[in-house]
Each structure stands twice: as C-alpha cells, then as structure tokens.
Amino acid sequence: MKIHEISIEELDYVTAVCLDPSVPPRWREAMKTAMDARIQWLKTVMRKGLQVSVSFKETTRHGYFPKGLIEYLPIEFAPEPVKGEKSLFIDCIWVVPPFWHKSFARKLLESVIEKARDYGSASVLAYEGDKWFGFFPYMPAGFFRRFGFKEVNRDGSRVLLHLNLDNDKKPTLIKPKCKEVGNSSKMVVDVFFNSQCPWSRWMVDKIKQNMKKYNAVVNAINTDDRKVIEEYGMSRGICINGTPIIKRMASWKEIEPIIKQTILH
Numbered sequence: 001m002k003i004h005e006i007s008i009e010e011l012d013y014v015t016a017v018c019l020d021p022s023v024p025p026r027w028r029e030a031m032k033t034a035m036d037a038r039i040q041w042l043k044t045v046m047r048k049g050l051q052v053s054v055s056f057k058e059t060t061r062h063g064y065f066p067k068g069l070i071e072y073l074p075i076e077f078a079p080e081p082v083k084g085e086k087s088l089f090i091d092c093i094w095v096v097p098p099f100w101h102k103s104f105a106r107k108l109l110e111s112v113i114e115k116a117r118d119y120g121s122a123s124v125l126a127y128e129g130d131k132w133f134g135f136f137p138y139m140p141a142g143f144f145r146r147f148g149f150k151e152v153n154r155d156g157s158r159v160l161l162h163l164n165l166d167n168d169k170k171p172t173l174i175k176p177k178c179k180e181v182g183n184s185s186k187m188v189v190d191v192f193f194n195s196q197c198p199w200s201r202w203m204v205d206k207i208k209q210n211m212k213k214y215n216a217v218v219n220a221i222n223t224d225d226r227k228v229i230e231e232y233g234m235s236r237g238i239c240i241n242g243t244p245i246i247k248r249m250a251s252w253k254e255i256e257p258i259i260k261q262t263i264l265h
Contacts, residue, residue: 001103001104002057003055004053004054005052005053006053008043011043013066013069015035016065017054017066018038018094018197018199019198031199034199041196045077048073048077050073051072053069053112054068055067067104068094068096069093072088073089078091078226079229080125081176081235082172084123086120087120087171088112088122088123090109091125113165116165117165119165119167120167121162121163121164122149123161124160126161127157127248128159130157132250133199152171155173155247157247158248160172176234177233177244178232178242178244181242186216188216188239188240188241188242189240190221191204191218191237192223200249206251207238210256216259236249237249238250238258
C-alpha cells in the first residue's frame, strides 16, 4: 500500500475517491457543479496549509487508482465549528466502500498522526450513534479512539476528539446557533453547506427541490468562509424556524418527517 501526498495539480485523485467508479454516469453529471466547487475549495485552502493524502494498492491498465483519502490542516482553518491551536485537524477520511476494512483508513490515519507530532496534537470532529444521510457511518468516533484520541467536547452525536502529542491544550466546539426568524408566517428552513464535501451541495439541491410543495422559505447558507462557521457554529446541517435540527448532512427521507411535524405544531 502506498500513501501519496497529492499536489494541487493532482486533484483528479480526489474526484476519483469522492465519486468512485460505482457511481452511475447520471450521478456524475448531476454532481459536476458540486465537484467543481470542491476542487476550487481545495485549491484555495491548500494555500492555507490543507494537505490531502491518498492511498493506493495495486495498479490497473489506467495506472494507480486511489482507494481512499485523508484531509488535514491547521485547526485555525478547519471547515468545522471548532476552535484550537497547535493542532492538526482532520476534516475528512474516506475510503471507497468496496475497500472498507482493508487497512486503508488505518494507514492513512497513522500517516497523519506522524505529521501531527510537529504540531503537538491532532483533532477531529467525529460522530457516535449516528449515520450520515441515514445509512453510512462517516467519521465514526470509535475508529479514532482506537488510536488514542480522547473526547474533549460533545454536542449530541458530534464528538470532538483530541490526540495529545505534546500539546495538552484541548480544542473546543463552537456552539450551534441560527438566524433569528422573527414573526414570519412561513416556515424558515436554513440549509448550511460547505464545498469541502460535494455531497453537501447535493443535499441543498434535494431540499430545495422537495420543499417546493411546502409553504416555506429555504435559505442556503454557504460556510466556505471560516467566519460564517464561527458565526453560526455550523458547517453543514439544517435549522428550522431558528432552531438547529440536524448538524450534519442529511437525506430528504430524514428531513421530511421533521418538516411535517413542525407544520402540525
């Protein structure tokens, strides 16, 4: 297995992991705008210290095909509602599903832990007892705990974990909050999205499409600017009538029952 730190000229490797070969062509076309936004986000944040490593195993007739990736950057620039210093923050680790449980994630994380020693610690916002889009375990807290990460803060299923490598100053979560709604006669749905993940924009499109049948105002709030994350304490998620409801990406199947319940009350 080979771990390769990609350059800004090699971002096609990222596309290969985010939209793995099993994704149907129609999905690839539907995701093009979101994926283009992700590539632009990567280019911008790489100038601030973001690094992306991909894992390879065997070659194909087309050359190396990446099986997984890990992204990490100084915590001051994290695309998540966290605050800290002297820590390398892991904002994503993802392995193409057919290669789960084959050591790709372990090797990727071990490589970043070694790099984090120069910072003094590593941190990650993980999830416990929760599944993104309702069906897969993304950034599971239990995985990171096996490498010595300890819980330092929690908000529901979101767990902020910290690995002390010579810096015992712990990071903290920024408390989530939404815009004040006022006396609107319509339901107000704020959808937070970040170009770090292309599926975040996909979530926005699905919500806008399905909310047309309801008497509601839908606001899409882009959190690519770190200041917006600090203002709302949200990177991705849903607020309804000024109340944070879901603090991660979610499917319409998860969201609609909450919408209906809100209407009834």
